[in-house]
Amino acid sequence: MPCERPSVLVVDDDAELRNVISELLRNEGYDVHTANDGREALDRLKMIGDASVVVLDMTMPVMCGWDVLAALTERGATLPVLAVSAAAVGAHVLRSGATSFLRKPMHLDELVQEVDRLAAQAA
Numbered sequence: 001m002p003c004e005r006p007s008v009l010v011v012d013d014d015a016e017l018r019n020v021i022s023e024l025l026r027n028e029g030y031d032v033h034t035a036n037d038g039r040e041a042l043d044r045l046k047m048i049g050d051a052s053v054v055v056l057d058m059t060m061p062v063m064c065g066w067d068v069l070a071a072l073t074e075r076g077a078t079l080p081v082l083a084v085s086a087a088a089v090g091a092h093v094l095r096s097g098a099t100s101f102l103r104k105p106m107h108l109d110e111l112v113q114e115v116d117r118l119a120a121q122a123a
Contacts, residue, residue: 006052006119007031011041011068012084013060021055024108025115038063042071050079053118055111058085058093069097080118082111 008030012018015036022032033048035041037060045051058065065083072081073096083089083098090101100114 005029005031006123007033007048008115009033009035009041009044009051009054011035011038011054012057013037021111024112028112037061038065038068041068050077052122053115054079054081055115056081056083058083058089066096073097080122082114082118
């Protein structure tokens with residue numbers, strides 16, 4: 001029986017960036033799901049179950065990444081969250097429940113390495 005591929009939920013309101021990250025992670029062997037905003041992300045997690053890793057933009061309309069972190073914490077979720085933001089909020093976002101942080105614009109190879117690291121820890 002083959003091993004199940006780790007899943008990643010990519011949450012970003014920038015459709016072009018979301019598609020680039022999704023395609024890159026699919027090429028790395030991940031089962032990728034996407035969401036346009038925080039509310040859609042929480043709905044998607046209810047549908048698919050917790051992902052191995054969530055790549056979460058912190059600044060989005062409808063529901064921002066900060067609210068997603070709060071909702072995940074409230075429900076006791078322990079899934080790894082890689083927060084991404086153009087703002088220098090690394091320490092604050094880690095205190096708010098994210099597992100890791102990358103500042104935009106990020107190098108895509110750095111993003112893949114961090115997703116790989118978090119997925120391995122979650123396995």
